[in-house]
Amino acid sequence: MCGMPQQPPVRSTPARPSRPDASMSLITNVMDHSLDDGYAEAAARKKAAGQGGLPKTLRARLGLAGGLVLAALVVTLGAAQARVAAPVVAKERQELIDRIDRETASADKLQGRVDALRDEVSARQRQALEHSGGDAKAELVGILSGASAVRGPGVKLVVDDAKEAGTGGSGNPRETSGFSDTGRVRDRDMQRVVNGLWQSGAEAVAINGQRLTALSAIRAAGDAILVDNRPLVPPYTVLAVGDGQRLSSRFQDSADGLYLRALQDDYGIRTAISVESDLRLPAAPSVILRTAQPYVGTSAQPNAQKTEKGTS
Template sequence: MPQQPPGRSSTVGEARPDASMSLLTNVMEHSLDDGYAEAADRAEREGSSGLPRSLRAKLWLAVGLALTAVVVTVSAVQARVDAPVVAKERAELVDRVEEGTREADELEKRNESLRTKVSKMQHDALRRHGGEKGTLVALLAGATRVEGPGIKLTVDDAADSTSGGTEGPRDDGFADQGRIRDRDMQRIVNGLWAAGAEAVAINGHRLTALSAIRAAGDAILVNNKPLGPPYTVLAVGDGAKLDDEFRKSAGGKYLQVLKNEYGVRYGVTAQDELRLPASSGLSVRTAEPVRAGKGSTS
């Protein structure tokens, strides 16, 4: 029987080279203890607090609801405390507004009274110091009411003021061609003056040499007063002759074009008796002192 060589083991098979380092191998292959690994897995499943996730969500919800209830309660209490103060301030503000409105109304009444007084003094001065031409001056200045025959001219927008034409004398970029504008009224009034009218009024507002017809949006301003359609124009003069002369004037022809091309409505009738008010905005641009015992020579 052959003998084993010295230093050889009698076990079957060869041993691992690192058999003598089993402890180090175990440490390398299992660096984390099984107990620690199990604890980490459980913490990940249940959360760091050790509570189930559903329970933690309920706790956070309860905390949020509690904080919301506290905020709402504090706000309600604060609003209830501040309510009397706010109501008092509002009442004081309302009182101040009402007081200011009353003062403004009183000042407006006083202003109107003074304006009427000044206007009356101006009218009286024109009649008293106008000399031989006092009546004519008062008439031309609109200082007195006028009565007499004349014509009544009624002008209104087209029935469908947006259906007018797009060409012609009013084609200036405005879509609404069937609406009476300030320059239309200017041409009409100038036509009446040219036809021989002695006095003219629009919707009760007397026109003078200083009157202005302007526009403010869709409204027409006469003596700075906004007017709306229909426009009633009264002109004192020789009724039948004034009617005929106006129709032949540039203003009458222009008005006929507005009717034919844009549907503007108008009517002219002769009147036996018209009453025009005095101008409410009489202005004296220049004045000279009157010598004692003498009237004006101009």
Template sequence: MCGMPQQPPVRSTPEPPARPDASMSLLTNVMDHSLDDGYAEAAARKQAQGGGGLPRTLRAKLGLAVGLVLAALVVTVGAAQARIAAPVVAKEREELIDRIERETKAADKLESDVDGLRDDVGKRQREALEKHGGDQGELVALLSGATEVHGPGVKLVVDDAKDTEQGGGGPRESAGFSDTGRVRDRDMQQVINGLWQSGAEAVAINGQRLTSLSAIRAAGDAILVDNKPLAPPYTVLAVGDGQQLSTRFQDSADGQYLHALQENFGIRTNISVEEDVRLPAAPSLIVRNAEPQAGKGTS
């Protein structure tokens, strides 16, 4: 007999649906087992041995202790090196001081030798001047400053204005410079020239003998006479007819110039007649000979 086709048996329980991540099995495995097996085994061994390493606070203390030990070692090594180098530095310093002292003594000796030779040369020049000067030898020696001289004369003191500021200033005639009340080299030049013209036979400033070849210059605020610096007050001694020399100088243009400095700039001056003033000889002499030129005769 014909029967109907056989149907598959119906399950009593339904089949569970497929997981949504069934196609991502590799990623799922990585997420579920992120720790490598070797790391996992090492962690298990540490746990079995009774701990997972040193505590964090203990590790920090150990690190600090190691750092302090290293710092102490560095300081100790540095101190030892400094202690070793100190004697070497001290020795070099002593050697340098000794060298400076030796060179200073040598320079002082050379300077003394130069002064001695200069005095000897000056003495020989004065002797030759007196010997070969003829009838005018004494006068030539006086004018050239070759010999000491004393006699009646005048004493003129020229000083900066009171409470003068140090530094600055410039020539009185130059624009752009403020006058500071200081005595200038040009002031002393006019004073000395005025004394010569008034009849002075010999002149000295602060013990420095002047001759016809002497130069009065300036270096900054300092006044130099033959390259030797002078400090105020400037004491000028001049040999001559005391009263007449004083009167002529004060009445001259240069004397009036000095008076104007006193009135306008506060320069302090004082002149007095002296019965006896003493002037030293010039430290060095410059002797020049004048010779007639050939073919310059008169007709």
């Protein structure tokens, strides 16, 4: 019986287990070859040839030196430009100063001429009154209106800014001021001072040589105080003719005197008051009436007419 050739027994080998990350072949390849082969070969060649590049510390120092050189160049160029522009700025500033000096001198010259003409007009008015039989009443009117210069005893009050102007301050007596620099004397402060002197019995008042009248105005232009549109500079010297001792006492005890004392205590504004035996006040620059007219007649007639109208 012919038998079939026997086949060698087939032995089954166990299958190799698959990698857990077999499904993530792209990520696996990136992780296994994080450095490109070409870059790796180039780095290897440079290392073999001794061309590994500059150390990091040396490169950092070279970069810092380059930055310093660039900064020095910029500063040098800026200084050169400033030196070139400085003469031009200085020249323009000097020209402006010279122009201000010329205009100021011209204004002072005109003011001097106005004062001389005013004195001449006053002298002619006095002569005319003397020739026409003028009496003391005309002189009294001139004194009270500010049209005539006066002299006599009174009070000298000096008001000046604080040595170091403070900031802020919203309490009395400037709670509605709106100014941050409370150490400076303001126009409203001088208004209260002058009104307080009038109420205390002053017969004539002047500030820094500017005579005040019923038409005078004390205003502000920036930080400057104007009296009849003429700027004044501190310290502000107020001269008031009147019964010196009584005028001083009444003013200091008045509400305006207490206001001035509060400015001194709270904001450092400097004040000094003294009784003087002889003060001289100039005449007002101009006394021009635009509405009021002299009234001829007895003073009882207008009142009588008003009374009749009121009782009818």
